[in-house]
Amino acid sequence: MxxxxxxxxxxxxxxxxxxxxxxxxxxxxxxxxxxxxxxLPWVRVDKDYRFDTEKGSATLPDLFEGRSQLLVYHFMFGPDYKAGCPSCSSIADAFNGFAVHLAQHDVMLTAVSRASIDKLAAYKRRMGWSFPWASSQDNDFNFDFNVSFTEMQQRDGAIEYNYRRGSHAMDIENAPEPVKQFAATCGTDAKTYTRDRPGMSAFVLEDGVVYHTYSTYARGLDGLWGMYQWLDRAPLGRNEAGPWWKRHDEYPER
Missing domain, CATH: 1.20.5 (Single alpha-helices involved in coiled-coils or other helix-helix interfaces)
Structure with missing residues (x-):
């Protein structure tokens, strides 16, 4: 019973x-x-960021693709990763479905990562995704929006993430076991893996000027993680003792 x-x-x-x-x-x-x-007040973005995309070189205004609003998902895929972060991959699985609706409502959705565009394009094909994905490998975009960090920042405990400066749980010398496991699935070690972090940022384009309007990180991304919205309504809820999810092509067939 x-x-x-x-x-x-x-x-x-x-x-x-x-x-x-x-x-x-x-x-x-x-x-x-x-x-x-x-x-929130808008902050003008004056830096000339240049991204690599599957269509060629692009500026930040180019990423809007004719829309006035841009939502950027900061996808954890560092230049030394061999595959994208499993958690970010789980979130991104929903992007194809609603990106088309956002685009029809004057909002462009794109992912941005530091990995090369060749790596990103190959991973997109593996995952079956079609949403835009830009590489910031050759610019400071990820660093400026506090989702990527240098080895020196990591070593000195000088990382500013989720509006807090100093050491974070993922920065300690002996990283938590789930972090090590996720790093291994990305083909790297925990320190390298955690030099990139997840987040999302919003921008608006008015009269040729780009403004930064909002950013969120860590648990602030829960509302974008579609599976959790469903699990929170399931009889047993999230029912987890730690990370259980994988990339969608890594689950055993049932």
């Missing part, structure tokens, strides 16, 4: 209606947070 609470349909309905009020309050709070994000 299940150890979970059971009850009649009437009892379930009463509990569900009470929960609905909490869900509605959370939705209203989420709407208010979205308004606060959109009210």
């Amino acid at each position: 299940t150890p979970h609470a059971t009850g009649t349909r009437e009892q379930w309905l009463a509990a569900r209606i009470a929960l609905l009020e909490a869900e509605k309050a959370l939705t209203r709070r989420s709407d208010e947070l979205a308004r606060q994000r959109q009210a």
Whole structure:
């Protein structure tokens, strides 16, 4: 017999209606947070970033592809990786489905990583993805938006990530076991792996000028991680003791 609470349909309905009020309050709070994000001051981006794309060299304004808004997913794929981060890959699995809708709503979605465009294009083919992906291998974009770091920053505990400066959990000498495991699946070691971090940044283009409007990192990406939105509504929730996910082509057939 299940150890979970059971009850009649009437009892379930009463509990569900009470929960609905909490869900509605959370939705209203989420709407208010979205308004606060959109009210943040815009910061002009004057640096001339040059990216490599599958279509050739591109500037930051070029990445908008005619739209006025650009959402960048900072995908963990460093120049020394042999494959993209499994967590970022799990998030990116959803991009194909909604990128087309965003593009029709004046919003361009692209991923940006420090790996070479040849590596990114090959990994896209492996994963079956079609969304745009640009290489920032030859510019400071990742460093300027606090998702990539130098060996010196890592050694000196001078990393600024998720709006906090100093040592982070992934910076310690003996990295957590999941970090080591993910690093190994990317064909590198933990120190090299953690010199790149996940995040997303938003930009707007007005009168030929690009402005940075928003960035989020770490758990701030939860809302973009589609599988977790579903798991949070499953009977057992996330039900995890550590990382369990893999790249979608690495699961055993069931």
